[in-house]
Every structure is written in C-alpha cells, then in structure tokens.
Amino acid sequence: MNDMRIEKRAIQMDDVKFRASDVQVYYGNNHAIKDVNVEIRDKTVTAFIGPSGCGKSTFLRCLNRMNDTIDICRITGEILLDEEDIYHPKVDPVQLRAKVGMVFQKPNPFPKSIYDNVAYGPRIHGLAKNKAALDEIVEKSLRRGAIWDEVKDRLDEPGTSLSGGQQQRLCIARAIATSPEVLLMDEPCSALDPIATAQVEELIDELKQNYSVVIVTHSMQQAARVSQKTAFFHLGNLVEFGETGQIFTNPTDPRTESYITGRIG
Amino acid sequence: MTTTLFFLVLLLGLTGFALSWQKAGLIAGDNPSGLHSRPTYHGLYSFLCIVLSGWAILILLTIIGSAYINTTLLRDIRSALPDAPLIEHQLVLSDAKAIAQSRIASRTDELRQVIATDFGKFSTARFWITIVLTLGVALGVGYRCLTQITLDWRARNRSEKIIRLILVAMAAIAVLTTLGIILSLIFETFGFFQKIGWRLDKFLFGTNWSPLSGVHSGEMDPDRVGAIPLFAGTFLITLIAMLVAVPIGLFAAIYLSDFAGPKTRSVVKPMLEVLAGIPTVVYGFFAAITVAPFFRTTGEAFGIQIASESALAAGVVMGIMIIPFISSLSDDVINAVPQSLRDGSYGLGATKAETIRQVVLPAALPGIVSAVLLGVSRAVGETMIVVMAAGQGANLTANPLEAVTTVTVQIVMLITGDTEASTAAGPAFSLGFTLFCLTLLMNIIAQRIVRRYRELYD
Numbered sequence A: 001m002n003d004m005r006i007e008k009r010a011i012q013m014d015d016v017k018f019r020a021s022d023v024q025v026y027y028g029n030n031h032a033i034k035d036v037n038v039e040i041r042d043k044t045v046t047a048f049i050g051p052s053g054c055g056k057s058t059f060l061r062c063l064n065r066m067n068d069t070i071d072i073c074r075i076t077g078e079i080l081l082d083e084e085d086i087y088h089p090k091v092d093p094v095q096l097r098a099k100v101g102m103v104f105q106k107p108n109p110f111p112k113s114i115y116d117n118v119a120y121g122p123r124i125h126g127l128a129k130n131k132a133a134l135d136e137i138v139e140k141s142l143r144r145g146a147i148w149d150e151v152k153d154r155l156d157e158p159g160t161s162l163s164g165g166q167q168q169r170l171c172i173a174r175a176i177a178t179s180p181e182v183l184l185m186d187e188p189c190s191a192l193d194p195i196a197t198a199q200v201e202e203l204i205d206e207l208k209q210n211y212s213v214v215i216v217t218h219s220m221q222q223a224a225r226v227s228q229k230t231a232f233f234h235l236g237n238l239v240e241f242g243e244t245g246q247i248f249t250n251p252t253d254p255r256t257e258s259y260i261t262g263r264i265g
Numbered sequence B: 001m002t003t004t005l006f007f008l009v010l011l012l013g014l015t016g017f018a019l020s021w022q023k024a025g026l027i028a029g030d031n032p033s034g035l036h037s038r039p040t041y042h043g044l045y046s047f048l049c050i051v052l053s054g055w056a057i058l059i060l061l062t063i064i065g066s067a068y069i070n071t072t073l074l075r076d077i078r079s080a081l082p083d084a085p086l087i088e089h090q091l092v093l094s095d096a097k098a099i100a101q102s103r104i105a106s107r108t109d110e111l112r113q114v115i116a117t118d119f120g121k122f123s124t125a126r127f128w129i130t131i132v133l134t135l136g137v138a139l140g141v142g143y144r145c146l147t148q149i150t151l152d153w154r155a156r157n158r159s160e161k162i163i164r165l166i167l168v169a170m171a172a173i174a175v176l177t178t179l180g181i182i183l184s185l186i187f188e189t190f191g192f193f194q195k196i197g198w199r200l201d202k203f204l205f206g207t208n209w210s211p212l213s214g215v216h217s218g219e220m221d222p223d224r225v226g227a228i229p230l231f232a233g234t235f236l237i238t239l240i241a242m243l244v245a246v247p248i249g250l251f252a253a254i255y256l257s258d259f260a261g262p263k264t265r266s267v268v269k270p271m272l273e274v275l276a277g278i279p280t281v282v283y284g285f286f287a288a289i290t291v292a293p294f295f296r297t298t299g300e301a302f303g304i305q306i307a308s309e310s311a312l313a314a315g316v317v318m319g320i321m322i323i324p325f326i327s328s329l330s331d332d333v334i335n336a337v338p339q340s341l342r343d344g345s346y347g348l349g350a351t352k353a354e355t356i357r358q359v360v361l362p363a364a365l366p367g368i369v370s371a372v373l374l375g376v377s378r379a380v381g382e383t384m385i386v387v388m389a390a391g392q393g394a395n396l397t398a399n400p401l402e403a404v405t406t407v408t409v410q411i412v413m414l415i416t417g418d419t420e421a422s423t424a425a426g427p428a429f430s431l432g433f434t435l436f437c438l439t440l441l442m443n444i445i446a447q448r449i450v451r452r453y454r455e456l457y458d
C-alpha cells in the first residue's frame, strides 16, 4: 500500500526519532503550543516537565495525532517521524498510532476482562497467529507492566475492578502489547505507589534498549532518575531542552532554574 | 362561601407571617445572631400553623356540616313518608334544597316546603358556625404563634418538620393512587376468573377469543376466553416494530454520537425528539390511511396478497414511532461512555469502526438493552396504531401480511362495545392486568440492567 509512508528504515539518520519544527497548537483561540522545535532521539528517554497547563500533554498528543479527535484543535508546523511527515495527508493516523503507543494521564481500562484489555491491540493488528501466541503476548506484556503477579489468577475479571494504580499498570501493559516503536507516557505514575513507580521506572529503563520513550512527569526526581533528555515547557513555550544532567544542575534559562528550585509552577 | 373563607385564611396566614417576622426582628434587636431561628422561619412557622389549621377546620366543618344536615333532613322525610322508597326520599330532599335556593323544583308540596325552611335554617346556622370557628381557630393559632416567639424558639426546626410532613403526604398520595389502581385491577381480574370457574389455563393458553358471544346472565364460557391469539398478535406486531426500530434507532444513535458534528447533532437530535412528540393517534391514521394501502398495492404489484389491515403495516408504523425512544436513549448511553475509553482505543491504533464496535458498544450495551426493553414495553402497550391498522378479528397466525389483533385492541373493543360494562369489564381488566404484569416485568429488568451499567462507571 502506498499510503504507508511511515516504514521502518534500516538506517536511521542521526538516530533522531521525532523532529518537530515550528509546531503551533491552537484550541479554538487558545494558543496552547508556541513555536516548539525539538528532536527526540531513538533509544532514549525524554522527559517533559513544566507547570500544570503549560501544554505538555498537548504536545505529547501531537506526536501520535491524538489531537485529531478534538474538533477545535488546530496544529501547524512539521513533525517528522523517521524523517516522514506524520501530518502528511497520505499518512493514516491509525497506523501511526500502532507505532507510537500512548499511556494516558488517567487510567482508562476498557470495561472488558483484564486479558481482553491487553489482547485488544494485538488482536486488531493481527499480531498473534493463534491463541497460544496471544496468551504469550498477554503474559509478557503484563509481566513488563509489573502487574502479572497481581492479576495472573484473575485474568477473566473486568479491568475496571482493579485499583487505580493497578489499572494504570494494566494500561501500560496494554500499550506495550502492540510493540510500539515509541511509547508516550503522560504522567504514568501519578496514581502509583512508590513500589509500582519503581517497577514502572525499571520498565522504562528496559524499554529504552529498543524504543524511544517520552514521559511527562511532575516529579523532578523521576525525570532525573529515568530520562537522558529533558524538555522544560512554560506557558506553551519550549523554554529549554537538553541533557537531563545539565538541565537539573546547570540550567541556562532563569525560568527553568526557578521551576526546578520550586519558585514558579 | 367556602372559597372566600379559604382565601381569608390564606390572608390571615400571610398577616401572621408578616407580624411574626417583624416581632422576631424586634426581639433580636441589634443582635440578629441571638435568635435561634432567622425571622423568616418564625414567619414561615406562623404561616404554616395558621393556614393548615384554618383549612383543616374549614374542610372538616364543610364535610360534617353537609353530612349532618342531610341525615337529619332525611330522617324527617322518612318519618313523614314511611312507605316511600329511599329514592323518593332523596328526591324530596333535592327538591327542598332547590326551593330553599329558589331554583326550580320538580314539585312543591307542603312537605317539601317544610323541609326547605328547615334546610334554610340549618344552612344559615352552618354558615355562621363555619365562619366563626374557622376564623376563630385561625386567629387563635396565629395569636399563640405570635406570643410563642422568643429568642430560643425553634421555629426553623418546627417549620421544617411540618414541611417534611407535607412532602411525605404528597408522596403518599402518588404511591397510594398507584396501589389503588393495581388493587382494583387485581380485584376485577379475580372476579373474572371466578366467572370462568378458575380455568386459568383456558385463559392463558386457550386459542379461541370471543368472550362476549353467547353471554347470558354474566356467566362466561371458559372455552371462549383463550387469550393466546391476542398475545400472539401483540408479540408479532412488537417483533415487527422492534425489527424496524432497533437497527434504525441504534445506527442513528451511533451516527449522532460518534460521527455527526456538533452542528448536525444540534439539528438532528431535536428533530428525532419531535418524532417522539407526535400523538400516537396521528401515527394510527397514518398507518391506516397511508401505509396499509401502500403495502397492499405494492404487494399486488408483486402478486402478493396483503390484507388491508395487516400486522406489517401496524408494526412498521409502530417501529417508526419507537425509533426516537431507542435512538435518544442509546445516544445518551453512548455519549456517557467516557471519551477516555475512545482515546485509549485510538491510542492503540484502532480505527473508528473498531473502537465503536469493540469498545463503545460493549460499554454501552446494558444501556442499549434497557432502551430496547423500554421500547418493547411501549410497543406492547401501544393502542391507537393497532386499533386503526391491525384489525379486530382474533385469528392466530404468524403471517405478518394478515390482520391480527392485539391485547390492547380487544380491551378497547370490550370497553367501547355495546355490551353492558359490568360484563365486558371482566375480560378487559384481566387482559389489562396480564399486560401490566408483562410490561412491569420488562421495566424491572430494564432498570436492573441500567443500574448495573451505572455502577460500572461511577
């Protein structure tokens, strides 16, 4: 099919996964993202930090075209995935989203069984040839989502019957079950206890071996622990983007410094 | 006179409100927070006490007064005319009342004149007694309320208690009327079953329905009260209606909630709801005058015999009537499926169709099922359309092209027919009761399902 513009490429230039230039996002008249230029590298964890309402989620949702589902949302500029424009008319957002998975800010398990929640993606993309293969994908994903031990005896129970933190880990498992190339995580740990948080961070670390991970977080410690690159957003602007170590120890912009030291936000 | 007193009491109540309010304010002086209840509550309490006690006395006196006058006068008439029947006594009394109020009476003999004078005296007495007692009680209660006001007087708690009692009484009226209707249904149904010698099996499973043919002296023939053809007809028409309404309604709902833009939605949804506002009698003659002949001529063109009154015509029109129910309710439940679930599905690379079929519809399914069940109970109880378009003969058939009859049609025919009401009411009530049980059962199931659905998301 010639509309599959986004193909896996053997050679990747400079290992850049996403290249965004001059991205503007408007919700009606609300200019939510202003002039954002950023490069997100493959096999790297990139953290988005910034005060509430600064546009982190909005920008994250641009990366897999989730904003298409919001009528009033308008996006200009260019976002390239593997050097292909994801907003090109020939790109099918459905195929894009199969490659760029997403974990949402609020856990949103489907009102189906735990098993069916995880099997949903593999089923619609035909990733498993038979039941055994599907079982294996489900188990592997639940293990990597750090929730297998808690649910292995109750895979038939509805996903909605789990606790909030368990639901979030189920959603993470569901997202990695389709083996995306990029995983976008919007505050994945905001409902988790420290143990589950540590497990998810471990998972992120592991995913980084093969994938690119973008994580939005309000926890400076978490950003410092898991990410190699950090982007600081403020009022819709990308204020500073660089090595995590440098952002946290030696920020160039005074706004970044104020935010990190807790003076704005 | 009663009406005037009614408003006088109301006026007194309002005065009581104003005075109490003022007095409470005076007592509080510069320190309003010293009052236990705010002045408005003192006013409210006085108002409620005055009005309720005044009205209660007024109603009581009116009822007791007329009952007393009537029995006394009737006793006098009876002693004057000991041999005449009761109906004669009553005639005399009403004539006497007419004379007393200088209206035209059927006869004016001496007895009537005497009774009329008595009635006049009684009425005058009652007039003054009612006025004095009612106003006296209202004023007395008002005075007492006024003197009761102190800093600590708990007017708020007391008036809230009275208001709660009023609310309870209103709720009780609603519940009791329903209970009364159900009880009278049950009562009449029992009477009918007695008439057919408790052959319930004949009623529920018999296939011959002509309850009034050959009825003598109120006895019913158990062999002629088989309700199966009626329930079969109801079932057939309901089935056709649902075959029309469910797909159209459901797809319309899916379109409205997930595909239509806000503009289309704001136009289409109210239009669908207009469809729900059309009186069923309009649907009825639409079915009988437009749809049924259309089906018949179309059938003829294809060489198919379609009766001029057919289950098909009635069912299709009934289906159209039910579409807005199903689409509107389903649209609500589909909309209630949180956007985050759709996002979750899209985020995994699902298409819109996959998302709707595999996430949205399963999540909304209980609500949709209950919408369908509500639609079914509408169809089962629907009367006008079938009266005009379905036919009256109780023939047992599964062929939608023939005329069938329904439970509701037969009830209409029994009640509006020439047969004496006391005879016709029996079978009609039993059919009504059976129908009521069926729809009640369906509504209960629908509500159960809806409740389960709510628990899932709250």
Ligand SMILES: Nc1ncnc2c1ncn2[C@@H]1O[C@H](COP(=O)(O)OP(=O)(O)OP(=O)(O)O)[C@@H](O)[C@H]1O
Pocket: A027, A030, A032, A050, A051, A052, A053, A054, A055, A056, A057, A058, A059, A070, A105
């Ligand atoms: N669906 C929407 N419709 C209209 N405006 C929106 C929508 N979503 C976000 N916005 C607006 O866009 C701006 C950025 O919101 P966004 O959700 O991206 O913030 P955020 O950085 O993720 O905040 P938080 O840390 O609280 O999640 C806000 O001003 C918000 O009001």
Ligand SMILES: [Mg+2]
Pocket: A056, A057, A058, A105, A186
């Ligand atoms: Mg956010």
